[in-house]
Amino acid sequence: xxxxxxxxxxxxxxxxxxxxxxxxxxxxxxxxxxxxxxxxxxxxxxxxxxxxxxxxxxxxxxxxxxxxxxxxxxxxxxxxxxxxxxxxxxxxxxxxxxxxxxxxxxxxxxxxxxxxxxxxxxxxxxxxxxxxxxxxxxxxxxxxxxxxxxxxxxxxxxxxxxxxxxxxxxxxxxxxxxxxxxxxxxxxxxxxxxxxxxxxxxxxxxxxxxxxxxxxxxxxxxxxxxxxxxxxxxxxxxxxxxxxxxxxxxxxxxxxxxxxxxxxxxxxxxxxxxxxxxxxxxxxxxxxxxxxxxxxxxxxxxxxxxxxxxxxxxxxxxxxxxxxxxxxxxxxxxxxxxxxxxxxxxxxxxxxxxxxxxxxxxxxxxxxxxxxxxxxxxxxxxxxxxxxxxxxxxxxxxxxxxxxxxxxxxxxxxxxxxxxxxxxxxxxxxxxxxxxxxxxxxxxxxxxxxxxxxxxxx
Amino acid sequence: xxxxxxxxxxxxxxxxxxxxxxxxxxxxxxxxxxxxxxxxxxxxxxxxxxxxxxxxxxxxxxxxxxxxxxxxxxxxxxxxxxxxxxxxxxxxxxxxxxxxxxxxxxxxxxxxxxxxxxxxxxxxxxxxxxxxxxxxxxxxxxxxxxxxxxxxxxxxxxxxxxxxxxxxxxxxxxxx
Numbered sequence: 001x002x003x004x005x006x007x008x009x010x011x012x013x014x015x016x017x018x019x020x021x022x023x024x025x026x027x028x029x030x031x032x033x034x035x036x037x038x039x040x041x042x043x044x045x046x047x048x049x050x051x052x053x054x055x056x057x058x059x060x061x062x063x064x065x066x067x068x069x070x071x072x073x074x075x076x077x078x079x080x081x082x083x084x085x086x087x088x089x090x091x092x093x094x095x096x097x098x099x100x101x102x103x104x105x106x107x108x109x110x111x112x113x114x115x116x117x118x119x120x121x122x123x124x125x126x127x128x129x130x131x132x133x134x135x136x137x138x139x140x141x142x143x144x145x146x147x148x149x150x151x152x153x154x155x156x157x158x159x160x161x162x163x164x165x166x167x168x169x170x171x172x173x174x175x176x177x178x179x180x181x182x183x184x185x186x187x188x189x190x191x192x193x194x195x196x197x198x199x200x201x202x203x204x205x206x207x208x209x210x211x212x213x214x215x216x217x218x219x220x221x222x223x224x225x226x227x228x229x230x231x232x233x234x235x236x237x238x239x240x241x242x243x244x245x246x247x248x249x250x251x252x253x254x255x256x257x258x259x260x261x262x263x264x265x266x267x268x269x270x271x272x273x274x275x276x277x278x279x280x281x282x283x284x285x286x287x288x289x290x291x292x293x294x295x296x297x298x299x300x301x302x303x304x305x306x307x308x309x310x311x312x313x314x315x316x317x318x319x320x321x322x323x324x325x326x327x328x329x330x331x332x333x334x335x336x337x338x339x340x341x342x343x344x345x346x347x348x349x350x351x352x353x354x355x356x357x358x359x360x361x362x363x364x365x366x367x368x369x370x371x372x373x374x375x376x377x378x379x380x381x382x383x384x385x386x387x388x389x390x391x392x393x394x395x396x397x398x399x400x401x402x403x404x405x406x407x408x409x410x411x412x413x414x415x416x417x418x419x420x421x422x423x424x425x426x427x428x429x430x431x432x433x434x435x436x437x438x439x440x441x442x443x444x445x446x447x448x449x450x451x452x453x454x455x456x457x458x
Numbered sequence: 459x460x461x462x463x464x465x466x467x468x469x470x471x472x473x474x475x476x477x478x479x480x481x482x483x484x485x486x487x488x489x490x491x492x493x494x495x496x497x498x499x500x501x502x503x504x505x506x507x508x509x510x511x512x513x514x515x516x517x518x519x520x521x522x523x524x525x526x527x528x529x530x531x532x533x534x535x536x537x538x539x540x541x542x543x544x545x546x547x548x549x550x551x552x553x554x555x556x557x558x559x560x561x562x563x564x565x566x567x568x569x570x571x572x573x574x575x576x577x578x579x580x581x582x583x584x585x586x587x588x589x590x591x592x593x594x595x596x597x598x599x600x601x602x603x604x605x606x607x608x609x610x611x612x613x614x615x616x617x618x619x620x621x622x623x624x625x626x627x628x629x630x631x632x633x634x
Contacts, residue, residue, distance in 0.1 A: 036634075039634075303609075304609055304610065307547070307548065307608070307609065308547075313548055313607050314548070314607075315548075315608075316586065362550055362603075365590070365603065366550075366587040366588055366589060366590065366602065366605075367587065367588070368586070368587065372584050372586065415582055416581055416582065417579075417581055417582035418578075418581045418582075418610075
């Protein structure tokens with residue numbers, strides 16, 4: 001098979017391939033991949049369907065996906081009624097926002113990644129503080145700088161909207177009656193100790209800077225967040241009823257996001273050509289992109305971290321990127337994310353998981369107590385659609401693909417000892433860019449790029 | 459060295475390549491390695507078959523490769539293999555570890571605590587998981603939670619703690 005693919009690759013170099021800079025390819029110019037390179041290339045395509053998520057029993061439920069689609073675009077889930085998931089994950093911007101740092105209530109500390117093929121992730125967020133798509137979807141909803149909402153507000157929003165409530169009950173059964181505002185206040189949620197510590201730090205730093213001395217009383221020792229105060233006033237059984245609604249909504253959003261799959265890039269066509277010998281498929285990559293691909297799986301060793309069909313090892317590394325000057329807080333990356341995901345009540349081993357003894361346990365039970373590196377590590381991003389999802393890195397520090405390659409070309413003093421300066425020539429630099437551009441496919445079903453029509457819930 | 463596989467070679471995404479046990483005691487097992495240690499018969503292969511009581515361990519094909527080495531202080535012979543499959547790249551897997559007294563490979567060491575760690579010296583980092591071991595039959599231990607997330611050279615360390623004394627056996631493998 002390998003030899004057949006190799007022959008097919010050579011046979012197609014007949015002048016039918018052209019690129020913007022390289023001109024027509026010829027047999028003499030054709031890239032000849034070694035058997036090892038071919039093995040590596042073939043391992044990168046095709047992208048299979050997203051894996052099942054047994055921690056979410058409705059991950060493949062079409063009704064849940066439709067409800068999740070409605071919620072994804074619904075600004076009523078935010079405190080200000082102006083922010084939706086789609087605010088930072090815009091279908092028109094490859095399901096990202098094109099900004100270095102995303103905008104919530106204020107400018108946030110991280111760059112929003114694209115959601116294309118997101119269901120292939122093992123960990124969510126740059127620091128992996130969520131271990132499932134549904135657990136991730138819940139976090140921004142209650143984050144005080146993102147949606148800034150609360151599970152009670154969101155539950156009431158669903159409860160009070162006949163369409164949403166009907167869609168919900170079709171999937172999950174009757175909602176509890178939330179009409180009694182004594183039992184079910186308008187807003188409320190449990191506020192984590194992490195968030196309280198953060199609020200106190202923020203208030204303290206503002207006061208130290210002379211910016212907001214009046215805030216001191218809000219961060220005092222006896223301060224109780226109003227969301228927490230309302231939550232504490234509820235009976236435990238009612239808290240569980242509300243949290244169940246909240247979790248079900250997260251699982252529905254995850255079911256929708258699982259459909260955001262795009263796996264028909266030029267690169268995928270080329271790999272199919274390697275397998276079948278189809279000259280039309282092999283023509284999908286021009287000679288420059290082929291040289292870039294050879295670099296990717298060869299001398300540049302990009303494939304070590306950007307491996308497999310997602311072009312990511314789905315784990316965490318410190319590649320020596322300085323923090324953004326626009327972010328004042330120290331970002332500990334995986335060191336903090338590791339702690340958070342283990343403590344997350346919505347992790348795969350928790351009471352809200354549908355498979356706590358299976359995949360949930362596999363994800364959580366064997367995590368170390370501490371990240372192994374002394375520096376801040378962040379998740380290896382997928383390179384699919386990388387050319388249309390600038391800027392790059394966890395805080396958007398790199399504006400272009402060229403700047404990323406410059407980093408790897410001159411990298412020094414990284415904890416990842418395998419990262420040595422590539423010293424890319426100008427042509428190698430361009431070839432790698434051309435290859436990375438061949439990984440683009442944003443062609444998800446256009447019906448997923450807008451809210452579903454209400455009639456679809458009926 | 460590797461068993462035959464059903465998938466074509468070009469479609470294999472990963473494979474465990476040659477392992478080179480570090481300890482000289484292990485080198486004595488193989489002919490032609492330059493060892494002059496011929497005073498003792500090579501030990502017979504360690505029986506890694508799972509006990510009948512462990513249904514999960516019986517499922518799936520026998521793992522591709524068995525690793526065996528003597529602990530650094532020479533007390534134990536430690537053998538292990540991945541359960542049910544060749545060692546996969548970047549996917550969880552479990553090990554079955556058999557501990558024998560070095561002087562008596564047919565015997566088993568029960569009641570020990572087993573800890574497994576892995577490191578990538580070329581990368582300056584280790585495995586991003588902390589596997590856990592439990593004894594499933596006398597002297598036979600199952601280690602859950604292994605995950606080798608990158609291709610390249612890995613060092614595997616198996617610690618045996620028995621009667622308050624820890625000994626480590628070293629293994630090396632290359633994932634491609």
